[in-house]
Amino acid sequence: MIIDVENVSWVRDNSIILKDVNWQVQPGEHWCIVGLNGSGKTTLLNMINGYIWPTKGKISVLGHKFGEFDLRELRKSIGWVSSSLQQRLYGSETALNIVLSGKFATIGLYDEFSHIDLTKAHTLLQLLGCEKLVSRKYDTFSQGERQRVLIARALMSSPKLLILDEPCTGLDVFARELLLSMIDNIAKQPDAPTLLFVTHHVEEIMPMFGKIILIKEGTVFKSGNTFDLLNTDILSDFFDAPVDVERRNGRTWLLPISNSNYG
Ligand SMILES: Nc1ncnc2c1ncn2[C@@H]1O[C@H](COP(=O)(O)OP(=O)(O)OP(=O)(O)O)[C@@H](O)[C@H]1O
Ligand SMILES: [Mg+2]
DSSP, X not given: OOEEEEEEEEEETTEEEEEEEEEEXXXXXXXXXXXXXXXXXXXXXXXHTTSSOOSEEEEEETTEETTXXXXXXHHTTEEEEOHHHHHHSOTTSBHHHHHHHTTTTOSSOOSOOOHHHHHHHHHHHHHTTOGGGTTSBGGGSOHHHHHHHHHHHHHTTOOSEEEEESTTTTOOHHHHHHHHHHHHHHHHSTTOOEEEEEESOGGGOOTXXXXXXXXXXTEEEEEEEHHHHOSXXXXXXXXXXXXXXXXXXXXXXXXXXXXXXXX
């Protein structure tokens, strides 16, 4: 099993942030994690990456039980792209150096790299459509370009698990479609990592994400096959607001019915 979360709760400052979460990810599956602001998505991912520990329950990731394994080693098998990482990178680094630094999981490039690493970094930049950015400095990139360079960086260590925490934030509709098509492309590569994709927007869920976990107020509202769960009844209950859905090209588009219950 890739991820096994068993009856996990996380309590901070007397509030229950996650409550009795159960979640199993099998090899070959790609998952979307959907929930409103503050529902606990990033907290759950922080736990999978070993940044925080469950108050209650058990977690194992890539076959390693937490508490019985060196987390630093485990993290080398997990690629992570998030807005907090984006802010920590150095603006004066080139795209190439940023991608190369992914091999060593460092902010900045300090280690020696091989010719093979260099070829791999170029191939990844190409896969993410960033070949023109190779020698440009990170602080000159658009938001969409930054996200794509960060994904290339995360792939540099050939992770078994790739976590994308709201990668489409701040992208215009076309930049978003481009990024989604590139994520789709990553999943089609030989030895592709298991993908976990966090979003607030159901229309970003590409057909490759066959599984979905809906998180509401720190609990698993529902999890299972994407197409079984993305329907009018379940999503209206999930969002506590009447919504309709439309299916197009294997994706689901959310349509608010009336705004009387929103906010
Ligand atoms: N270290 C912490 N101490 C106290 N509360 C925390 C801590 N980390 C997160 N929380 C709280 O836990 C809740 C869930 O936060 P989390 O970041 O997991 O939400 P999220 O689903 O990722 O939201 P968003 O979509 O806005 O990113 C929030 O109310 C947040 O304030
Ligand atoms: Mg979050």
